Structures are given as C-alpha cells and as structure tokens.
Amino acid sequence: MSRKVVWKTNDQDQLSLLPPSYDDLVPKNHPVRIVNSILEGIDLGILERTYKGGGTSSYHPKVLLKILVYAYLRNLYSSRKIEEALGENLHFMWLAGTARPDHNTISNFRSGKLKGHFKKIFNQVVVLLAEQGHLSLKDIYLDGTKIEANANRYTFVWAKSIKTSRERIQKQLKELWGYVEKVYQDEEQTPNMPDFGAIDPQKVSETIDQINQALEDRPIDKKVRQKLNYAKRNWLKNLERYDREEGQMGGRKGMSRTDPDATFMRMKEDHMQNGQLKPGYNLQAGTNNQFIVNYSLAQTTSDTTALIGHVEGFTEGYGRAPEKLTADAGYGSEENYAHLESKGIEAFVKYGHFHKERLDEKRGTCKSPFAADKLYYDSQGDRYFCPMGQAMEHVGSYQRETKTGYLQTIDRYRARNCSGCPMRGACHQGKGNRTVERNHNLARLRDMARERLLGEEGIAHRKRRCWDVEAVFGNIKQNMGFKRFLLRGIDKAETEIGLIAMAHNLKKATLTA
Numbered sequence: 001m002s003r004k005v006v007w008k009t010n011d012q013d014q015l016s017l018l019p020p021s022y023d024d025l026v027p028k029n030h031p032v033r034i035v036n037s038i039l040e041g042i043d044l045g046i047l048e049r050t051y052k053g054g055g056t057s058s059y060h061p062k063v064l065l066k067i068l069v070y071a072y073l074r075n076l077y078s079s080r081k082i083e084e085a086l087g088e089n090l091h092f093m094w095l096a097g098t099a100r101p102d103h104n105t106i107s108n109f110r111s112g113k114l115k116g117h118f119k120k121i122f123n124q125v126v127v128l129l130a131e132q133g134h135l136s137l138k139d140i141y142l143d144g145t146k147i148e149a150n151a152n153r154y155t156f157v158w159a160k161s162i163k164t165s166r167e168r169i170q171k172q173l174k175e176l177w178g179y180v181e182k183v184y185q186d187e188e189q190t191p192n193m194p195d196f197g198a199i200d201p202q203k204v205s206e207t208i209d210q211i212n213q214a215l216e217d218r219p220i221d222k223k224v225r226q227k228l229n230y231a232k233r234n235w236l237k238n239l240e241r242y243d244r245e246e247g248q249m250g251g252r253k254g255m256s257r258t259d260p261d262a263t264f265m266r267m268k269e270d271h272m273q274n275g276q277l278k279p280g281y282n283l284q285a286g287t288n289n290q291f292i293v294n295y296s297l298a299q300t301t302s303d304t305t306a307l308i309g310h311v312e313g314f315t316e317g318y319g320r321a322p323e324k325l326t327a328d329a330g331y332g333s334e335e336n337y338a339h340l341e342s343k344g345i346e347a348f349v350k351y352g353h354f355h356k357e358r359l360d361e362k363r364g365t366c367k368s369p370f371a372a373d374k375l376y377y378d379s380q381g382d383r384y385f386c387p388m389g390q391a392m393e394h395v396g397s398y399q400r401e402t403k404t405g406y407l408q409t410i411d412r413y414r415a416r417n418c419s420g421c422p423m424r425g426a427c428h429q430g431k432g433n434r435t436v437e438r439n440h441n442l443a444r445l446r447d448m449a450r451e452r453l454l455g456e457e458g459i460a461h462r463k464r465r466c467w468d469v470e471a472v473f474g475n476i477k478q479n480m481g482f483k484r485f486l487l488r489g490i491d492k493a494e495t496e497i498g499l500i501a502m503a504h505n506l507k508k509a510t511l512t513a
Contacts, residue, residue: 022094031510032091035070038506042124046117059101064109065121066095072503075481079103079110110499111492118498123317125502126293134509135291139461140322142310142331143469144284144303145477148484149262149493151279156264158254162242166199169235172227173207179224180214201239208232252299255279261490265301281485281493284310285501286322287469291508292501297494303330305404308339321345326461329354335406337445348453348461351446370427372436373443384413384436388423391416392436410437476500 026032039062047061070092071082083103085092101109114121130137174196194207208231215224248260254277256262262279282298284306294314298306307327315321324346332351340347368374375384375392384392392413400408415433418424428434452458476482482500485493 022090022098025090026094029510030091031073031507032070032095034510035066035073035506036095038125038128038509039066039069041128042121044121046120047113050113050117059099059105059109061109061113063096063099064101064106065114067092067101068106068110068499069502069506070095072480072499073507077482077486079107082106110495111487114495114499115491116495118495119313119317122295122498122502125505126291127318129291129505129509132509134512135288135293137288137293137318138323139288140286140293140314140325141288141461141465141468142284142286142307142325142327143465143473144282144298144306144330145473146265146267146280146301147283147477147482147497148267149256149259149279149281150485150488151256151259151262153256153276153278155257156254156277156279157245157249157257159246159249159252162246165238166242169204169231169239170196170199172231173204176211176224176227176231177207179221180211183215183218183220199239200243201236204231204239205236208235250299259488261299261488261493263299263301281490281497282306283473283497285469285472286310286314286325287472290468290471291505292472295494295497295501297490297497299490303327304333304336307331307336311339311343311345315343324348324461326465328465332446332449333402334408334439334442334445335402335404337449338441341445346452347449348458349449350453350462351449354450354453357450368426370423372438375436377438384438386415386427386434388421388427390418390421392434395435408439409441410439412437472504475504480504 044061044065047065051058051061067082067086071077071085074085076082076085080103082092083101083106086096086100087093126135126137129135173194177193177196194203194210196207208228212228212232215228245255245260249255252263254264256264256279259279262281264277265280265282266276267278267280282300282303284296284298284303285292286294294310294317296306296310296313298309300306311321311325321343322345325340326348327350329350329352331349332354336349337347340349369387375386377384381391382394386392392415395412395414397409397411400410402408412435414435415428418428418433421427453462480500480503485496487493487496
C-alpha cells in the first residue's frame with residue numbers, strides 16, 4: 001500500500017507578527033554566553049582612557065574585546081574573517097548587539113588599543129575564574145614552547161656575520177694603509193698611522209679621508225683607487241646598518257629583518273622537516289588546572305633565562321608571588337633557584353642531571369667515589385678529604401659571570417701531596433697535586449631541590465606538571481590551530497598570545513561549568 005509523502009512547510013516569504021529575538025536563538029549554555037557574562041564584569045577603564053573623544057562615535061572597547069575573544073575561541077584569527085562572521089554568524093551578531101565593525105577597526109583595536117594594556121585585563125579574568133573555583137593562583141606549573149613569528153624565514157641577520165664583516169673592513173683598511181706606507185717608503189717623512197681599533201662609521205670615514213689625502217697627487221694603482229671609491233661609497237652605510245642591527249639584536253645571536261624582535265630558533269613544527277631555523281618567540285606559560293594564569297614571550301631559545309621575568313610578571317599582575325612553582329630541568333640554574341628562594345617560593349624545579357642520578361641509583365652505577373661531589377667536606381674547617389684521608393685545603397676562590405650577568409662564586413681546594421699515592425691513577429691523572437673546584441651555593445640549592453623533588457609532594461607535582469601545562473600547549477597548537485603569529489613585534493605578539501590564552505581559559509571554563 002503506497003503512502004503519500006508529506007513535506008514540511010517552507011515559505012521564505014512568510015512574515016512574522018513579531019520579529020524573533022537573537023537571544024531566543026542562542027542556547028543557554030552556549031560558550032558565547034560565557035564569554036559575554038565574564039567580560040561584562042571586568043573593568044575596561046584602562047582602555048576607555050585611551051580614547052580622546054570628539055569626532056564620530058566609536059565602538060565601545062568592551063564590544064570589540066568580546067568579538068575578538070570569541071573569535072579566537074572559534075579559531076578565527078583573521079580580521080577579515082571576523083568581519084565576515086559578524087554579518088553571517090548568529091552568535092557573533094548576538095554578542096556584538098548587531099554592531100558590525102569592519103576589519104580595519106578590529107585590526108587597529110587588536111594591534112593598537114590593546115597593546116600594552118591587555119595583560120591587566122587578562123589578569124582580571126583569571127582572578128574572576130579563580131573566585132569561581134576553576135583554578136588556584138598558589139601552585140603554578142611552568143613550561144615553554146616556541147611559536148613561529150610572522151616574519152620571512154630567509155631574511156636573517158647573524159651577529160657572527162656582522163662581526164666577520166667588521167673584521168674584514170678592518171683588515172682591508174690595514175691593507176690600504178700598507179699600500180700608503182709602500183708609496184712613502186723612499187721618503188723621510190711618512191703620514192701618521194690612523195687608529196684601526198674602533199671600526200665605526202666616523203673612524204672609518206676619517207681613515208679613508210686620511211688615506212686619500214696621503215695619496216693625493218701621487219700615482220696610484222687602479223685597483224687601489226677602485227677599492228677606496230668602493231669603501232667611501234659602501235662601508236660607511238654598511239657600518240651604520242651593522243650598528244643599527246646590533247642594537248636591535250640586543251645581545252642575541254640573530255634576528256629577522258622583517259620582525260627584528262623575533263629570534264631564529266629550532267622548532268618541532270618544521271615545515272621543511274629538516275630542523276631548519278625559523279624566526280619565533282619562546283612562549284612561557286604558567287598554568288594551574290590547565291588554565292593559563294600567566295604568560296610571557298622570551299626572545300631566547302633557552303627556557304633558563306626566562307623564569308625570573310615570568311615570575312616577576314606574575315607578581316606584578318597579581319600583587320603577590322605564587323607559593324609553589326614546578327618546572328622541568330630546563331629551568332634548573334643557580335640564578336633561578338636563588339631568585340625563587342629570595343621570593344619565598346617553594347620550588348619543585350629539576351636540575352640538569354636529576355633523572356640521570358635517579359637512573360644511576362636504580363642501576364647501581366653511581367659516580368666514582370673520587371668524583372669531586374663525592375668527596376667528604378668538612379664545613380667547619382672548610383676543607384675536603386680525599387678517599388685516602390688526605391686533607392684538601394682551601395686555596396682561594398674566584399667569581400664567574402653568566403650570560404645574564406649573575407655572579408657565581410667558585411672555591412678551589414688542593415691536596416698537599418699526591419705523589420706516591422696508590423690510588424692516584426684512579427683519583428687524579430694530571431700533573432701536580434689534585435685541585436677541585438666547588439660552587440657551594442649551587443650545591444646547597446640542588447640539595448634542597450633534590451629533597452623536595454623526591455618527597456611525596458614533589459613526586460605528585462612532577463607527575464601533574466606533564467598533564468597540566470603540556471596539555472595546554474597541545475590545545476593551543478593542535479585544537480586551536482595557532483602555530484604562527486599574525487602580528488609583528490614582541491609587544492603586538494604578546495597581545496595576540498594573550499587573546500589566545502584568554503580564549504583557551506574561557507573555552508575550558510565552558511567545559512567545566
């Protein structure tokens with residue numbers, strides 16, 4: 001028996017007595033409502049004061065901020081894509097109250113108005129989430145990941161290359177002056193030799209002028225004349241460029257010309273699969289319960305030098321330091337341990353060979369008893385004893401400066417007489433009596449770190465760090481698809497990663513609500 005198919009009514013020209021409300025079309029637990037409710041309760045006075053007033057009306061910064069944060073939560077990062085969503089996506093229309101700022105307004109707000117101010121807004125949201133019980137500001141789990149900058153991968157500048165170029169100019173100047181001396185070798189009076197020590201634009205210009213003056217009205221080799229003309233035309237502007245680029249690098253080994261703040265780093269996400277260096281920033285994220293509570297961008301490839309600045313940023317943002325901080329071995333330096341100790345922060349931070357020590361203990365392959373850190377130390381007499389019982393007296397100390405300017409104190413101890421010792425071959429193979437060097441402060445700090453890490457609380461923190469902070473990086477790069485910055489310059493890039501961090505937090509808040 002056949003049945004007649006009944007179609008649902010569909011009339012595009014049907015009019016409604018009352019137009020539908022956008023609010024009725026947005027589900028109650030939708031993420032856009034979470035974004036709206038949380039950002040509605042924060043103070044944006046810091047942004048409102050940046051508007052001068054007068055002229056045409058402006059979109060309120062709260063509206064633009066809501067649009068940007070929700071766009072990042074939906075993996076929309078292009079200002080043109082966001083502009084398009086404001087005219088097509090129901091949730092964007094409801095959130096913006098049907099306001100439709102164009103892509104220029106959105107872009108200028110993101111890279112201009114938010115720059116330098118967004119961190120304080122982010123901190124307000126984190127405090128609000130903490131009050132709601134989503135996270136705690138007492139225990140922080142810190143780690144770093146590298147994100148590619150919005151810069152040409154091949155417009156690189158290397159400090160070593162600049163140094164080589166300066167040395168080449170210095171060498172060629174000396175060769176030119178050697179030619180002058182050769183011209184004057186048969187005369188009694190020769191020109192005064194210029195100073196070749198300072199290779200800067202002014203000195204080089206004076207030296208070239210001095211060489212030209214010395215060779216004036218004299219027969220000159222054609223190649224020498226060409227080199228002098230080339231030097232006068234190119235070396236001065238090259239040296240000015242070298243000075244400018246060295247100032248932009250600020251002690252770094254290299255940078256990108258299209259984004260001078262970006263440093264070339266090796267990254268796991270390599271588009272060419274050959275370990276190629278790419279310009280990027282080292283993102284430092286402090287998390288709790290997989291919420292980002294603090295973020296910072298470092299221009300160094302190593303995590304070690306980024307810890308102190310990150311902790312100071314946390315303290316500045318929340319008015320107090322965290323009570324506990326957990327990090328991996330990349331942060332385990334004497335300077336970092338000392339800084340955390342001075343701030344009263346309980347540090348669960350590994351040092352470089354922590355896991356090797358544990359593995360050696362498990363296998364029973366501990367260090368030789370002749371190793372410097374295995375010798376018995378008499379703290380009262382400030383001396384060591386070798387395995388044969390001979391005292392190694394303190395013979396002096398010196399200070400060593402790290403790349404960050406931190407001073408380490410190294411003490412030296414020397415045995416009185418190693419000749420004829422039956423264990424000399426295993427203990428010491430060098431000439432003379434054995435000398436050992438020890439950094440007592442670093443040894444003390446590592447002992448404290450080892451005791452914390454091996455305790456019950458330390459084991460729990462070490463286990464939690466893996467899934468707490470590294471899962472956040474996985475969400476940002478894989479789920480949110482954020483692997484490369486859109487904005488250039490560290491200030492703008494920091495604003496952009498702040499938007500990513502806030503979007504991550506609010507997305508997680510909707511899942512745990």
